[in-house]
Amino acid sequence: MELSLTVNGKARTDDVEPRLLLVHYLRDVARLTGTNIGCDTSSCGACTVHMDGEAVKSCTVLAVQADGHEITTIEGLASDGTMHPMQEAFRQNHALQCGYCTPGMVMAATSFLKENPHPTEAEVREGLEGNLCRCTGYHNIVKAILAAAQS
Amino acid sequence: MIPAKFDYARASSVEEAVRLLSSEEDSKALAGGHSLLPLMRLRIAAPTLLVDIGRIKGLSGVRDKGDAVGIGALTRHADVASDATVGREAPLLAKVASQIGDPQVRHRGTFGGSIAHGDPASDLPAACLALGASFVAVGPEGERVIPADDFFQGFLTTSLEANEVLTEILVPKAAGARWSFQKFNRRAQDWAIVGCAVVQNGLTRIGLVNMEAAPVRAKGAEEALADGASAGEAAGHASDGLEPPSDLNASSEFRRHLASVLVRRGLEEAGKS
Ligand SMILES: Cc1cc2nc3c(=O)[nH]c(=O)nc-3n(C[C@H](O)[C@H](O)[C@H](O)COP(=O)(O)OP(=O)(O)OC[C@H]3O[C@@H](n4cnc5c(N)ncnc54)[C@H](O)[C@@H]3O)c2cc1C
Ligand code: FES
Ligand code: FES
Numbered sequence: 318m319e320l321s322l323t324v325n326g327k328a329r330t331d332d333v334e335p336r337l338l339l340v341h342y343l344r345d346v347a348r349l350t351g352t353n354i355g356c357d358t359s360s361c362g363a364c365t366v367h368m369d370g371e372a373v374k375s376c377t378v379l380a381v382q383a384d385g386h387e388i389t390t391i392e393g394l395a396s397d398g399t400m401h402p403m404q405e406a407f408r409q410n411h412a413l414q415c416g417y418c419t420p421g422m423v424m425a426a427t428s429f430l431k432e433n434p435h436p437t438e439a440e441v442r443e444g445l446e447g448n449l450c451r452c453t454g455y456h457n458i459v460k461a462i463l464a465a466a467q468s
Numbered sequence: 469m470i471p472a473k474f475d476y477a478r479a480s481s482v483e484e485a486v487r488l489l490s491s492e493e494d495s496k497a498l499a500g501g502h503s504l505l506p507l508m509r510l511r512i513a514a515p516t517l518l519v520d521i522g523r524i525k526g527l528s529g530v531r532d533k534g535d536a537v538g539i540g541a542l543t544r545h546a547d548v549a550s551d552a553t554v555g556r557e558a559p560l561l562a563k564v565a566s567q568i569g570d571p572q573v574r575h576r577g578t579f580g581g582s583i584a585h586g587d588p589a590s591d592l593p594a595a596c597l598a599l600g601a602s603f604v605a606v607g608p609e610g611e612r613v614i615p616a617d618d619f620f621q622g623f624l625t626t627s628l629e630a631n632e633v634l635t636e637i638l639v640p641k642a643a644g645a646r647w648s649f650q651k652f653n654r655r656a657q658d659w660a661i662v663g664c665a666v667v668q669n670g671l672t673r674i675g676l677v678n679m680e681a682a683p684v685r686a687k688g689a690e691e692a693l694a695d696g697a698s699a700g701e702a703a704g705h706a707s708d709g710l711e712p713p714s715d716l717n718a719s720s721e722f723r724r725h726l727a728s729v730l731v732r733r734g735l736e737e738a739g740k741s
Contacts, residue, residue, distance in 0.1 A: 359506050378576065
């Protein structure tokens with residue numbers, strides 16, 4: 318069926334199967350492989366993207382549910398070759414090791430700061446409830462998000 | 469994993485959704501998809517027709533209806549948690565919605581989906597039982613209102629017919645009521661291993677999460693309180709007559725223990741509110 322949506326500011330129209338998940342659409346059809354898949358149970362958050370500005374797990378949304386909506390992936394955050402302040406804060410604070418969770422973390426974190434621009438450390442930790450990291454122990458991720466909130 | 473093949477139709481009105489749902493035996497409504505799609509990805513569910521009700525106008529948002537608060541079935545958990553009318557008239561629901569899953573889940577999951585799914589592990593059904601809420605459903609024969617007490621029938625089974633659409637949740641206003649919500653889990657984001665919602669408005673009503681195949685009330689504890697028992701004594705009857713499930717998270721015995729502790733804490737917290 319026909320799907321028309323905006324991905325990172327660009328309008329696209331594709332013919333897709335109704336059962337195609339948004340994450341597979343982004344990776345396999347739109348060829349944006351920054352968004353990762355880390356689980357089969359909607360738990361890990363590696364697939365987090367923004368739908369109309371809000372963090373969602375793209376493995377738990379059908380592509381056809383995104384028809385007419387605006388999707389932003391990790392590829393859409395930087396502008397003119399300058400990293401988004403959240404990406405920069407992750408870099409400065411060494412908030413990643415293997416990097417697998419990072420695109421999802423950054424997308425969850427930017428959505429979280431939009432809803433809560435001046436969070437406490439405890440609120441940041443709660444705001445990351447939907448994202449798992451197997452490497453960092455979260456400490457530097459929390460630090461990066463607090464730093465991004467400052468900047 | 470990828471769901472099995474299905475046909476997909478988008479309903480633009482409740483009537484159209486009812487018609488589409490009636491057109492095929494294995495049809496299912498799709499709201500936020502945060503209970504249904506995980507089941508379809510694991511191929512535990514494989515409907516042949518998905519009727520997307522997510523774009524029906526007028527099914528989302530909170531309305532003040534005089535002596536009740538009306539919450540549209542498509543209202544997302546995040547919006548229930550932050551709604552001013554809910555915060556004032558049914559603060560228990562705001563608290564419960566704010567603790568569902570994680571922020572991403574709360575951006576997509578809907579109140580109606582949570583109720584229609586009838587999962588004993590979900591939180592809003594227990595809160596609706598404690599609040600004495602009722603549910604508005606529209607089917608081929610028109611509209612009917614189902615009290616929460618008559619709605620949850622068994623594991624993922626409700627009194628909603630396969631071709632009925634849940635349109636609204638009606639919650640009696642209880643601004644002055646005392647309340648508490650207790651959720652026990654081991655890790656962030658997890659579902660409750662056991663939970664309880666307590667509402668005291670003259671009488672006490674207690675809804676339990678994960679203590680039976682369906683969402684249930686703690687009738688034993690409620691009756692003990694009505695007979696004058698203390699919070700601690702009543703909590704000892706929290707699982708009277710119930711058969712809590714045993715699974716990887718907890719044995720049936722441990723759930724009975726948790727229910728008595730959580731109901732005691734809930735009654736104590738409600739008493740202070
Ligand atoms: C990672 C994760 C964690 C979660 N944690 C929790 C938690 O801690 N507590 C909790 O309570 N829930 C939790 N949930 C479930 C979440 O709250 C779901 O969003 C909710 O249970 C279902 O709402 P939905 O809109 O997504 O429904 P859907 O998945 O779209 O539908 C669920 C079922 O209800 C039916 N249905 C939906 N809407 C209607 C309607 N209006 N009329 C008739 N039938 C309808 C569908 O046909 C389907 O059978 C979690 C989910 C995930 C993925
Ligand atoms: S891939 Fe794990 S939550 Fe989506
Ligand atoms: S950096 Fe490896 S999973 Fe987070």
